[in-house]
Amino acid sequence: MNRLRIFVLLLACLVLSAIPLQGGVFRSGIDVLDASGCRELKGKRVALITNAAGVTARGESNYAMLLRHGISLAFLMAPEHGFAVNVEAGKKAGGAVIGDTLRVFSLYGASKKPSAALLKTVDLVVFDLQDVGARCYTYISTMKLAMEACMEAGVPFMVLDRPNPVAPLPPSGFMLEKGYESFVGAVAVPFVHAMTVGEIALLLKKNSFQGLDLQVVKMEGYRRELFGDELPGFAFVSPSPNIRNIETAVVYPATVMLEATAVSEGRGTDAPFLQFGAPFIDSARLLEEVKACRLPGVEFFSVSFIPKSGKFRNEHCFGLKLRVSDRKRFLPFTTSAALLLVLQKLYPTSLGLKSGGVFFDRLAGTPRFREMILEQVPVEVIVEASRKDVREFLRTHPSRFIYP
Numbered sequence: 001m002n003r004l005r006i007f008v009l010l011l012a013c014l015v016l017s018a019i020p021l022q023g024g025v026f027r028s029g030i031d032v033l034d035a036s037g038c039r040e041l042k043g044k045r046v047a048l049i050t051n052a053a054g055v056t057a058r059g060e061s062n063y064a065m066l067l068r069h070g071i072s073l074a075f076l077m078a079p080e081h082g083f084a085v086n087v088e089a090g091k092k093a094g095g096a097v098i099g100d101t102l103r104v105f106s107l108y109g110a111s112k113k114p115s116a117a118l119l120k121t122v123d124l125v126v127f128d129l130q131d132v133g134a135r136c137y138t139y140i141s142t143m144k145l146a147m148e149a150c151m152e153a154g155v156p157f158m159v160l161d162r163p164n165p166v167a168p169l170p171p172s173g174f175m176l177e178k179g180y181e182s183f184v185g186a187v188a189v190p191f192v193h194a195m196t197v198g199e200i201a202l203l204l205k206k207n208s209f210q211g212l213d214l215q216v217v218k219m220e221g222y223r224r225e226l227f228g229d230e231l232p233g234f235a236f237v238s239p240s241p242n243i244r245n246i247e248t249a250v251v252y253p254a255t256v257m258l259e260a261t262a263v264s265e266g267r268g269t270d271a272p273f274l275q276f277g278a279p280f281i282d283s284a285r286l287l288e289e290v291k292a293c294r295l296p297g298v299e300f301f302s303v304s305f306i307p308k309s310g311k312f313r314n315e316h317c318f319g320l321k322l323r324v325s326d327r328k329r330f331l332p333f334t335t336s337a338a339l340l341l342v343l344q345k346l347y348p349t350s351l352g353l354k355s356g357g358v359f360f361d362r363l364a365g366t367p368r369f370r371e372m373i374l375e376q377v378p379v380e381v382i383v384e385a386s387r388k389d390v391r392e393f394l395r396t397h398p399s400r401f402i403y404p
Contacts, residue, residue, distance in 0.1 A: 026221035026233035029160030029198065030065065030128055031057050033217050038069040040158070040215070044123040047114075049077045049107070049146055052085050053237040054128045062128050062160070063102065073102065074122050079129060079142040080108040081240045088241060088267075088309070089259075108138075112183060113145040119153040126158045130239040131197050132249045133166040135176070136256060136363050139239070140200055141186035147201065147209050156213035161198030163219065165228030165236055165249050169194060172333035173253070175389040176365035185365040190390045192253045192332055194224070199402055222403050227327060242272035251322055253332035254298075257340060257369075260360035262352035264317050268307030275303050276339075277319020279312060280350045286320060289346065293338040293379070297330030299323045337382045340373045 027035065034056055046066065048054075054062040066073050076083065082093035083104045096104040105118065119125065125146060129139045143159070150157040173191020187193075187200060188207070195203070198216040205214045221233070228236045229246040238244045243252060255273045258265040263281070266272040277283070283302040290300050303321040307313055324330050343351050353360060353370055361367045372382045 026219070026223075026231060028057070028162045028219050028234070029217040030054070030062050030162075032220055033160060034065050034069075038066060038071050040217075041066070041069075041071045041124065041126075045072045045074050045121070047074050047077060047118070047122040047125045049079070049125065049127045049142065050129060051078050051081065051083050051239065053130050053239040055237055057233060057235070059235075063098070075118070076102060076104040077107050077114060077118075077146075078104050080138045082106070082108070085238065085240060107142050107146070112142065114149045116149070116153050119149060119155045122155060124156050124158060125150050126160060127197070127201075128160040128162070129197065130162050130237065131164060132239065132243055132252060133164045133169065133192060133194065134253045134256065135173070135187060135189055135191050135193060135365065136184040137240075137243075137252075138183055140197060141183045143197060143201060144186050144204055144208075147204055147212055147214070151209045151212040156215065157201075158215045158217065159198045159201045160217050161196050161219050163222060163228055163231055163234055164194065164196050164224070165246050166192070166253075167194050167196070167224040168227055168327065169250070169253075169330070169332060171390050171394065172331065172383075172386060173336075173390075174364055174366045174369055174386045175393055177368075180361055180365050180367070182362040184362050188393075190393055191365065191386075195400060196222075196403070199400055202402065203397065203400055216402070218402060224401070224403050242267055244272075247324070248273050250324055250327060250330065251332070254322070254335040254339070257336050257360065257363055260353075260356050260363050261340075261343070262311075262350055262356070263319070263343060264307055264311040266305070266307075267310035268313060269305045271305075271321065274323075275305060275319060275321040277303065277305060277317035278347075278350070279315050279317055280347060281318045282346075283318045283320065286342065286346060289342045290320060290339065293342070295331070295335050295338055297324060297326040297328070298335055299325050331383075333386060334379065334383050337369075337373070337379045341376060341379055341382075344373050345376060 081087045083096050087093045093106045093108045095106050131139050169192050171190040171194050176185050176188045252273050255265050258276050263278045266275045287302050300320045304318050360370045
């Protein structure tokens, strides 16, 4: 009996081993580089743009991995939130020193663009940052400025690609209009873009930086139809203080526009971007109005909270909490438009869209979104106007993806 049991187990193992894993073994760009022994970097003096979320699949810091392979790492450069990912959004981040010898220069301090003097000291700049799939998230803005600086200095640029953790969300939102470019809107892609940083880098090279020597270290086994927490072998590491998990990254494009209003987007609480509120809001009335919108894939609940930082610090706020019940049906931009329409309808003098228009328009990439909210244009009309933008982008960039 025992021999038969062992035979059956061995047979099962052989059968299972013969079945290929769908998509193969997943490796992000940093792990592909690690597996190659960093041969592309041998003999070169390298600068690395990264933060503490830049780790390998084994949890090793990317800079430590480079040093382990004997790479000459000159210095690091860190984006918004600083290298340690502990500086709040919008606040300048200073430099640092790791292990008493490895300097970290800030790309969110006196300047957001690497200086020509720094770049002259290296042979290659490597970019390894985790993005979250929304245009206003500033890491792709940092990448664009670094690419521009490298092209001007004649220094090659390498992107270690990482998953877009919300890639299955369809492209949506208004396109970036000329004259409304800013650090929260620097790349001409839809607000929710569904692209990886590597794909965006190639798009930027094609459209703006043809003279740049660019290399993208592609991922292996990447499946863009999967959210980050569904991708085998990928562990999402929080890239900023308030994007702590995939759940938040999914909701982020739906609530981030509240940053430009007088409503708290939940910063300073245990659920940033997953809840919002203000002292002047009537939660019950707001819930009734929002439920009437029948937004797909998302549920709302009344909530109260007291932020420890940010807007209404130490004040009692009332509002709503979001829970995505079906990611495949959830539409972040539609949800954003509906929430803003209801808030403007109920609190036209308190929401602050008129006084806070400059920042709102920078986040949206256009004044049209805010103007439509103020005019109480139906959500369907707003969404269709944005879809027209997206359709034109998709038409003019049919080969924007490098993964199936």
